[in-house]
Amino acid sequence: MPESQSVFPRHIAIIMDGNGRWAKERGLPRAQGHRAGAESVRECVEACSELGVEFLTLYAFSSENWNRPKPEIDALMKLLERFLKDKTGEIIKKNVRLRAIGRIHLLPDSCRKQLDHAIHASAENTGLTLILALSYGGREEIVDAAKRLIESSSPEDLANLGTEEFARHLYTSEYPDPDLMIRTSGEMRLSNFLLWQLSYAEFYITKKNWPDFRRGDLEEAITEYQRRHRRYGGL
Numbered sequence: 001m002p003e004s005q006s007v008f009p010r011h012i013a014i015i016m017d018g019n020g021r022w023a024k025e026r027g028l029p030r031a032q033g034h035r036a037g038a039e040s041v042r043e044c045v046e047a048c049s050e051l052g053v054e055f056l057t058l059y060a061f062s063s064e065n066w067n068r069p070k071p072e073i074d075a076l077m078k079l080l081e082r083f084l085k086d087k088t089g090e091i092i093k094k095n096v097r098l099r100a101i102g103r104i105h106l107l108p109d110s111c112r113k114q115l116d117h118a119i120h121a122s123a124e125n126t127g128l129t130l131i132l133a134l135s136y137g138g139r140e141e142i143v144d145a146a147k148r149l150i151e152s153s154s155p156e157d158l159a160n161l162g163t164e165e166f167a168r169h170l171y172t173s174e175y176p177d178p179d180l181m182i183r184t185s186g187e188m189r190l191s192n193f194l195l196w197q198l199s200y201a202e203f204y205i206t207k208k209n210w211p212d213f214r215r216g217d218l219e220e221a222i223t224e225y226q227r228r229h230r231r232y233g234g235l
């Protein structure tokens with residue numbers, strides 16, 4: 001268990017990477033790696049909820065993931081749909097509020113319906129907010145925000161625009177910026193994830209592939225976060 005509650009991360013964001021490598025190491029199809037990854041999702045959501053993390057954002061499908069072979073995209077969408085179908089009851093029981101960010105309208109209808117259902121069914125929950133980044137890209141989000149901003153602003157508003165006003169047009173306007181960003185499978189990249197919001201986040205990179213990342217690993221990342229001293233560019 002992490003020791004100090006005083007610097008406990010309110011918001012954790014995770015790049016869940018390495019499902020494919022996990023499967024390859026075992027001579028299994030990639031889809032099986034994603035299925036094992038869904039079990040890590042379940043466990044990390046449960047752990048965050050029990051530890052009192054307020055927000056958890058998971059990079060579940062990026063804008064770039066649309067470039068994967070169609071069978072893999074279909075398998076990921078089916079897995080997401082099944083996950084939502086199977087876990088909505090548990091989400092509600094655990095007082096988790098589900099949300100989504102990204103170009104959600106691009107998801108297949110059946111998947112989007114399941115997502116909308118889970119979001120509505122959990123809307124009044126007051127525990128962990130679980131935010132799924134789906135068809136999400138950080139650059140796309142900034143472009144979408146700029147378009148919305150221009151549509152709703154006068155020339156005077158635009159002349160006086162500051163970072164806080166701009167952030168109000170991002171998909172994440174209702175949430176605080178992540179304090180801690182975890183990436184699995186050892187890559188040192190942001191991969192178009194929350195480009196604006198991660199400006200001051202602490203990064204924790206582990207070599208473990210996502211399907212091997214479980215509760216103990218999450219607690220280790222939180223403990224490491226608590227050891228760091230955040231200065232926000234000051235002294």
Ligand code: FPP
Pocket residue numbers: 016017018019020021022034035037038041058059060061065079080083132185210
């Ligand atoms: C990266 O592994 C992972 C993804 C592209 C998708 C993440 C999806 C899941 C964890 C499955 C289910 C999600 C939910 C929310 C139920 P990769 O395929 O890029 O792995 P590789 O880099 O080793 O090939």
